[in-house]
Amino acid sequence: xxxxxxxxxxxxxxxxxxxxxxxxxxxxxxxxxxxxxxxxxxxxxxxxxxxxxxxxxxxxxxxxxxxxxxxxxxxxxxxxxxxxxxxxxxxxxxxxxxxxxxxxxxxxxxxxxxxxxxxxxxxxxxxxxxxxxxxxxxxxxxxxxxxxxxxxxxxxxxxxxxxxxxxxxxxx
Numbered sequence: 216x217x218x219x220x221x222x223x224x225x226x227x228x229x230x231x232x233x234x235x236x237x238x239x240x241x242x243x244x245x246x247x248x249x250x251x252x253x254x255x256x257x258x259x260x261x262x263x264x265x266x267x268x269x270x271x272x273x274x275x276x277x278x279x280x281x282x283x284x285x286x287x288x289x290x291x292x293x294x295x296x297x298x299x300x301x302x303x304x305x306x307x308x309x310x311x312x313x314x315x316x317x318x319x320x321x322x323x324x325x326x327x328x329x330x331x332x333x334x335x336x337x338x339x340x341x342x343x344x345x346x347x348x349x350x351x352x353x354x355x356x357x358x359x360x361x362x363x364x365x366x367x368x369x370x371x372x373x374x375x376x377x378x379x380x381x382x383x384x385x386x387x
Contacts, residue, residue: 240298240370242305243271244326245289247282251313251326254279255306258349259291267356268341272349278308283352287340290325291354292332296368301331322357333369335360 238257245252258272269291273280283289294302305312319327321337329335338354 240294240302242292245283245286246324247285252279252282253305255302270351270353288323291336293334294370296370298331
């Protein structure tokens, strides 16, 4: 095993190391003042079962951070295996990432992409944690929506590419 070389910064080495960590691909949505917003992230983790809490890492420069903070409600969509297009759309800087999508309404008007997700967690902001160039939004899960589509396969990101995880018949 080698250490970070002179030509490689710790940040570059860190990015490479994290690329080797398979992560579920999620889209986080919210609406502030009736205007929908969303982003793609792999920085999602369960925090607590009682109460049910989930943390989402959001970059400080993300245009979705201000609406997330204002609304104090959001939805975390665990994307289905065949929704790379959704992940790409919400990772883009497009002005309206919701065009062409089937969008339902969750609690307090949070947009839900139930046709694109294996699961959707509707959350109320519990707390925020400052974390370097990101903010961790910890949400209390107030509703869970599940889909049985495609045998439950999930979209994951590993080694800088999308992959699917799980068997077509739902057995992992």
